[in-house]
Each structure stands twice: as structure tokens, then as C-alpha cells.
Amino acid sequence: MNPPNKSGWKPAMNATDQDGMHIGPATVSGNRALMLEEPLSFEIGHAEITGVDLPEIDPAAANRLGGLERSDPIGLVGLSEPETVRHYTRLSRQNYAIDLGLFPLGSCTMKHNPRLNEKVARMPGFADVHPLQPVDTVRGALEVINELAHWLIDLTGMHGVAMSPKAGAHGELCGMLCIRAALEARGDARKVVLCPESAHGTNPATAAFAGYETEDIPAGADGRVDLEALKARLGPDVAAVMITNPNTCGLFERDMKAISDAVHEAGGFVYCDGANFNAIVGKVRPGDLGVDAMHINLHKTFSTPHGGGGPGSGPVVLSEALSPYGPLPYTARTKDGVVHLIEEESAESFSEEHFGGVMDSFGRMTAFHGQMGMFTRALTYMLSHGADGLRQVAEDAVLNANYILRSLEDLLHAPYADSGPCMHEALFGDKDFGGDLSTLDLAKGMIDEGYHPMTVFFPLVVHGAMLVEPTETESKAALDQFIASFRSVAERANAGDESLKQAPYYAPRRRLDETQAARKPVLAWNDPNLT
Ligand SMILES: *Cc1c(COP(=O)(O)O)cnc(C)c1O
Numbered sequence: 001m002n003p004p005n006k007s008g009w010k011p012a013m014n015a016t017d018q019d020g021m022h023i024g025p026a027t028v029s030g031n032r033a034l035m036l037e038e039p040l041s042f043e044i045g046h047a048e049i050t051g052v053d054l055p056e057i058d059p060a061a062a063n064r065l066g067g068l069e070r071s072d073p074i075g076l077v078g079l080s081e082p083e084t085v086r087h088y089t090r091l092s093r094q095n096y097a098i099d100l101g102l103f104p105l106g107s108c109t110m111k112h113n114p115r116l117n118e119k120v121a122r123m124p125g126f127a128d129v130h131p132l133q134p135v136d137t138v139r140g141a142l143e144v145i146n147e148l149a150h151w152l153i154d155l156t157g158m159h160g161v162a163m164s165p166k167a168g169a170h171g172e173l174c175g176m177l178c179i180r181a182a183l184e185a186r187g188d189a190r191k192v193v194l195c196p197e198s199a200h201g202t203n204p205a206t207a208a209f210a211g212y213e214t215e216d217i218p219a220g221a222d223g224r225v226d227l228e229a230l231k232a233r234l235g236p237d238v239a240a241v242m243i244t245n246p247n248t249c250g251l252f253e254r255d256m257k258a259i260s261d262a263v264h265e266a267g268g269f270v271y272c273d274g275a276n277f278n279a280i281v282g283k284v285r286p287g288d289l290g291v292d293a294m295h296i297n298l299h300k301t302f303s304t305p306h307g308g309g310g311p312g313s314g315p316v317v318l319s320e321a322l323s324p325y326g327p328l329p330y331t332a333r334t335k336d337g338v339v340h341l342i343e344e345e346s347a348e349s350f351s352e353e354h355f356g357g358v359m360d361s362f363g364r365m366t367a368f369h370g371q372m373g374m375f376t377r378a379l380t381y382m383l384s385h386g387a388d389g390l391r392q393v394a395e396d397a398v399l400n401a402n403y404i405l406r407s408l409e410d411l412l413h414a415p416y417a418d419s420g421p422c423m424h425e426a427l428f429g430d431k432d433f434g435g436d437l438s439t440l441d442l443a444k445g446m447i448d449e450g451y452h453p454m455t456v457f458f459p460l461v462v463h464g465a466m467l468v469e470p471t472e473t474e475s476k477a478a479l480d481q482f483i484a485s486f487r488s489v490a491e492r493a494n495a496g497d498e499s500l501k502q503a504p505y506y507a508p509r510r511r512l513d514e515t516q517a518a519r520k521p522v523l524a525w526n527d528p529n530l531t
Contacts, residue, residue: 035508038090042525045077051084094508095308096452102474102482103307106425106455106467107200107248109278109300110307116384117303117377126376131368142341145369148379149315149331150339152296155390156274157287158317159356160332164370168275169202171295171314172242174327174365176210178293178318179240179269181325181362190239190268196225198249198459203242203273212239219461223249223416227258234266244273245289246280246423248459249416250401250467260290269293269322277301278471279398279424282391292319298371302378313374324350324357327365332356396472397424400479404468407483411490415462424471430464434496439464444503444511445489451482 030037079087096103103110121127129141145163152161165171176193183190193207196217204214215233220226225243241263245253253259260270272286274294278301286294298313299306306312318326326332330342334354342350342359350359385393398421405426409417413431416422430439443453443466455467468486470479492500504510 036090036093037508038087038094040525041079041087042077042527044083044087045079047073047075047077049080050078051081097309098305098307101451102470102478103452104454104468104470104482105307105452106250106427106469107275107458108307108455109275109297109424109469109471110452111278111300111303111471112473113303113305113309113377114381114384117380120380121373121376126372129372131372141372142369144379145372145375146331146339146341148375148382149341151379151382152315152317153331153333153339155281155285155387156277156294156296156317157285158291158294159287159320160318160323160326160330162316162318162327162330162365163375164327164329164364164366164368165295165314165316166366166371167299167312168273168295168297168314169206170312170365171297171316172202172206172271172273173209174314174316175271175293175295175318175322176206176212176240176242177327177362178316178322178325179271180210181360182269182322183239185325185360188267190237192237193239194230194233194241196243196247198223198247198461199242199244200248200273200275200458203244207240207242217241217243222419223247223251223461224253224419225255225259227255227262230259231262234262234268236267238263238266238268240269240271240292242271242273244276245286246276248276248467249461250422250425250427251416251419252280252423256289256291264290274317275300276424279394281394282387283394286317287319292322293317298374298378303381304374304377311371311374313371313378315370320356322356324355324360325362327363328361329369330359330361393472394424397470398422400424400470400472400474401426401468403476403479404470404483404486408486408490411487411494412466425467425469427459427462428466428468429462430466430493433464433493435498437493437496437498437500439466440514441500441503442466442489442493445492445500446485447504448506449485449489451485 024032098110098112125140126144129138149161149163162174165174191213193212193214194217195203195207195214196219198219207214217233218226218229224247230241241259243253243256243259245256247253263270269292270290272291272294274286274296277296281301293316295314295316298304298315299310304310304313323332328342328344328347331339332342332355333339334350336354347359347361352358382390401424402421405414405417405422408414408428412428414428416427430442439456443456446453457465458467459465489500502511
């Protein structure tokens, strides 16, 4: 029998929803067929229940704690094994996931995670390695990291790569710390980093965290960086520019080489936010565009799970000018053409004659080598596609996004539809909506259609932005179904259909108060019997 409900928990869903709309007979459980409610484990569990049997404590072992052993139970609740399995399975069913349907979050690149990657990552030789094992026993793991580093250096045309950063934003920090170290090494106290207004919030945040002031780079009417305005702002106080390419409006920055040349001439460095590398992998090498540092989100471009599915991984590729300042461990191709793993013990042997300079690392980003599980998955993805396959990934991602852009531009404001084909994501705005409806209402309507909404209100340069990224892993049939739903909700929005204001109608919870959720999140459970 289930333990009694301690907190008097009541199902929030009823047969009558919050607007009094009658949707069926009441159920005692609060469940609606397969839509199951789930209380917190604290509400259904008990301290005296456990799913495991532990042996009585051996008094000799207790003595080893020197009298510090706990004397009272700490009151954590327990569940039996089947209850535990059901609890987490029910919670997992309340999530949207890439394995459930198309996940159109622009900039986030929610692509299918190939099962082959998972199979390889679970092989005991990869899954069971420990970073503190003797080096001689992890040669294979180091070889995997080196091989992946090789691919990243080749695909980007850069000098070397720091594999250790744990996500895109961590990679940005790594790149900016390299730039700061390079400037400090030449005694140059530049203070300003320039970022376009359309930049991801992590770019200015990273620059500020690394000790810089940030200023906006203006964009032209076509959604790209205004080269002349940028040139006019460059000067001896500008340490770096941070540019996303393809940018967050889904457009390729065609002037990238001219931008890099101008920044270098003014003595600064070019940081490229490489989160959108999936649109150009195999087609363009950032090294050829004059980029000095760029992070690559393995969890976006190279298909490793994220968004609740797994940790990120954000290797940073560096130019020859920045390589000497890279964090350890660091991997670079030296002048003999060989890719070397550089660690504390070997750093001193990398000098000017076979490296970009004398290795003068700014330090470490992490204790160990990085996200081994993601390295294994990303390398599996690369090897299973090959260089030609990766180029096709980029082409198909761009094709799919343009299909969406051209299928909706007659209905929705598409601010840069005339700036040429988009890259891997299509950008719309809510300018043509009727009544007081906004992008938020359309997004909630998409939930009723069974889709996770697209990225909304980003980038900031477009009113009520909707950024849609289908990725290359969606079939034409899946895109057509998505477009049909999107068109029907957009038609309602344009017509000022007030019913959209109450959406979602069919989700387990109706519309939440987003301000309260952000400002006053409830992060702790308080036992109502104690208060
Ligand atoms: C995702 C993303 C980032 C941050 O990457 P994380 O891996 O989430 O830290 C930075 N810039 C852009 C454009 C992104 O899409």
C-alpha cells in the first residue's frame, strides 16, 4: 500500500481546469489517463522505508570514526525500489525531450543524439576510466582525446585546442583569459571588449567576468555587423571583439575576414562564439577568417546530449598567437606537423622553434582533462560521418532552416528574409500579431500542439523574436507537420485570437507566472508538519 500522503497534497489538475472549462469527469487520483500526477518524494516517502538492506554496523568500524558517528537519524525519506522507479519514471514523462519530438530551440541545436555514440561511450574501457588512474593504464583514453583534438584543429584550421572547458560559456572564459594573458605578456592594459547587440548573454558576461568593460557593436539593417562602424570604434583601448558567426540572427557574417584584419591592425584579438559552428562545419574554417579563439559546443555541433540529457563540453581552439597562453592540458600541432598533448611536465619543452612561442600557460580551467564521456560521443559522431558527412550535416541544417523560413514568411514578420538565405536557424518577430498578443502567446500555443516552443525574445534586436532551429536530423515529413502547427498558431495570433492568451490548455500545468518563477523560485520543500 502506498504510504499516506503526509502533506495533504492535492492534485492540481482536476476535471475542471482553472477557467472552469469542463474537460471530463473528476478522478479521485487527480490523474488523467496516462497523464499522471507525481508528488515530491518528500511527500510520499518515509524515513523508515528503504529500498536497500544494509548490514548492521560493525562496532569496530563505528569506532574508527572516533566518536564522530551520527547518533540520530537525519530524517531523509526513503521509498521502496518499485516506488523509486515509478517516481522517477513519472517525473521523466513530464519532460519534453529530443527523443519525444522536434525541439526547435534556436541557438541551442537540439539535434538527435545517435545511439551509436551511446553504445561506444558505454564500453567499459571508456565508461570506467578514472582521472586518477596511473597514466600507463589510460593511454587509450588519452588517444581518444588526442584524436578528437586533431579533428577539431583540422575542421577549424586553428593552431591548437584546449579540450578541458566544460561548456560553451566556460570555453568563452578560457578564450578571454588567453587573450588577457597575451595582452598582459606584452604589457598592454586594454580595457574594452566589443560585442554585437545580438550577442548571446554569455558573451558580455564572460568579458565582464574576465575584467573587461563591454560596449555594443552596431548592426546594419541586414542584421550583420556594421564593418565601418566597428572600424571607427577600434583603437588602443580595445582588447577584443566577440563575434558570433553565423550570428544569432541566423546570418553568416560575410565581412568576418575584414573584421579580423581591422581588429588585428588595431592590436586587438578576435573571439568567435562558435555555438553555431554546426551551420558551417566542413564548409568554412574559422582559422582562415582570422579568428584567434573560438569555443565549440560538442553538445550542439557534435550531437552529444544536453538540455537535461547530459553535461556540456566546450573545447576552445586557439590561433598561433594565442596558443602559448592556452590552459593546460593543451593540444597543439607543432611546426613538425605533429599534434602534441602538452601538460605541466612537458610545457617547458615547447619553445619558439617548434611552437607559436614559448609555452606560457595562464593556468588550468579544470582539475582533469574535461568531459571524457562527451569526447567519446563526439569522436564517434565524427568518425561515423567522416569529413564529407560533416559537410552534409551543415548543408542539411541550412536547407531545413530555409525550408521553415520560406514556409512561414508570408504569415510572420521575417526581419532578415531579404538578407539572403538564412544559415541553420530562421528568425521571426511578432510585429504582425493582432490585438495585444505577443510571442509568448504563440509559444504557449505551440505547447498545446505538442511541441517545445522555439527560442523566444532572443536575439534582443528583433521585437518578440522567435528563433527556430530544426537541425539536420529532422525529416521533411517532420518539418511539414511542425510547419502546419506553427502556421495554424501564427494565423490565430495574427487574427488576435484571445483564446491564445490562456494557452496552454492541454499541458499538465496551465500558464505559469514567469516573473514569479524567475524572481521567487521555490527551491526547498518545507515539511508542513513542522511549520
Ligand atoms: C549555447 C550558446 C552559448 C553558451 O554555451 P553553453 O554550452 O550553453 O554554455 C553561447 N553562445 C551562443 C550563441 C549559444 O547558442
